[in-house]
Amino acid sequence: MKITLDNVVKTFDTFRAVHGVSLEIESGELLALLGPSGSGKTTILRMVAGLEFPDSGRILFGDVDATDIPVRERGVGFVFQHYALFPHMTVAENIAFGMKVSKVRRSRAEIDARVNQLLQLVKLPGLGNRFPSQISGGQRQRVALARALAVDPKVLLLDEPFGALDANVRRDLRRWLREIHQELGITTIFVTHDQEEALDLADRVVILDQGKIAQMGTPRDVCRNPNSAFVTRFLGDANRFSGVSSNGRVTVAGVEVATAAIPDGPAEMYVRPTDLIWSREGQGVPVRITRVLDRADGRRILAETEDGTHIEIDADVDLDVEAGQRGFVQVKRANVYGAGA
Numbered sequence: 279m280k281i282t283l284d285n286v287v288k289t290f291d292t293f294r295a296v297h298g299v300s301l302e303i304e305s306g307e308l309l310a311l312l313g314p315s316g317s318g319k320t321t322i323l324r325m326v327a328g329l330e331f332p333d334s335g336r337i338l339f340g341d342v343d344a345t346d347i348p349v350r351e352r353g354v355g356f357v358f359q360h361y362a363l364f365p366h367m368t369v370a371e372n373i374a375f376g377m378k379v380s381k382v383r384r385s386r387a388e389i390d391a392r393v394n395q396l397l398q399l400v401k402l403p404g405l406g407n408r409f410p411s412q413i414s415g416g417q418r419q420r421v422a423l424a425r426a427l428a429v430d431p432k433v434l435l436l437d438e439p440f441g442a443l444d445a446n447v448r449r450d451l452r453r454w455l456r457e458i459h460q461e462l463g464i465t466t467i468f469v470t471h472d473q474e475e476a477l478d479l480a481d482r483v484v485i486l487d488q489g490k491i492a493q494m495g496t497p498r499d500v501c502r503n504p505n506s507a508f509v510t511r512f513l514g515d516a517n518r519f520s521g522v523s524s525n526g527r528v529t530v531a532g533v534e535v536a537t538a539a540i541p542d543g544p545a546e547m548y549v550r551p552t553d554l555i556w557s558r559e560g561q562g563v564p565v566r567i568t569r570v571l572d573r574a575d576g577r578r579i580l581a582e583t584e585d586g587t588h589i590e591i592d593a594d595v596d597l598d599v600e601a602g603q604r605g606f607v608q609v610k611r612a613n614v615y616g617a618g619a
């Protein structure tokens with residue numbers, strides 16, 4: 279089912295939470311809405327669900343205007359971080375709940391068979407008789423997904439479904455969700471403020487800033503060509519250098535970069551820690567190391583340039599450096615924006 283948002287606006291009292299968002303989600307696509315807290319992700323999802331109604335604009339399901347169709351008739355399944363399972367019902371009863379209250383009548387045997395099939399799908403066979411308090415947080419979210427899938431939704435809406443879980447469980451569930459999505463092919467919108475989660479999971483990512491779309495594209499598009507300083511910073515750590523653009527070139531921290539699209543005037547250059555190369559001797563911007571952080575996948579060098587700019591450089595886990603040493607950094611790749619972009 280294709281979903282179209284056409285210039286959707288939503289205001290709460292006097293506060294405009296969503297400013298004319300237009301967006302097409304292709305049938306079978308897994309789209310992530312990504313943005314900082316308060317950027318309007320949940321409000322957009324709730325409007326697609328039919329839990330909120332836009333002040334203006336339209337939401338289409340296929341070719342049908344669904345803007346005013348109530349939630350029960352939209353055929354959406356949702357899983358929210360805080361949309362808990364019913365604690366007094368077993369896992370199987372939780373999954374069966376939607377089928378029992380649905381207008382579509384199903385026999386007891388049909389419901390049992392569907393529950394078992396869904397328990398297999400979410401890889402929890404044999405746990406149907408447990409209560410939610412008797413399974414782990416990750417298992418509970420899988421049951422919540424099975425419950426959402428039970429009524430054969432045309433659209434699946436997931437709002438930070440793994441938000442409360444620890445990092446390793448989140449990573450496993452991401453991979454698992456991707457597999458389920460591939461198997462079922464249901465159009466899915468996934469809300470998260472975690473950029474890694476969005477980039478790992480989604481076919482396309484929509485980055486929101488204060489109720490507006492800042493950028494949308496495939497994970498590769500947005501990572502390779504972030505269109506603003508906001509998107510660059512939001513997608514990951516970045517060093518920021520100030521400089522001045524003149525005649526299509528900008529010189530920052532001793533480095534000259536071609537910036538055809540930037541007008542003359544103040545400019546900002548952003549460089550990821552992995553795009554700075556450290557060397558003990560040689561060329562580049564002179565720096566002094568202030569600290570070195572050790573991580574499982576490499577070392578993070580914290581350093582200062584001669585004008586006191588703080589920078590971070592990623593280095594190999596085996597690199598032998600320590601605080602107090604002097605050296606040089608070279609820029610491998612940078613994004614440059616005019617001031618205020």
Ligand SMILES: Nc1ncnc2c1ncn2[C@@H]1O[C@H](COP(=O)(O)OP(=O)(O)OP(=O)(O)O)[C@@H](O)[C@H]1O
Pocket residue numbers: 290291293295313314315316317318319320321322471
């Ligand atoms: N029912 C409401 N009444 C008043 N303001 C609201 C309501 N719901 C949301 N807002 C406001 O609208 C803005 C967008 O909220 P929304 O929950 O959509 O953001 P979000 O990007 O999902 O944030 P988070 O990641 O923190 O959940 C926020 O400033 C929020 O305070």
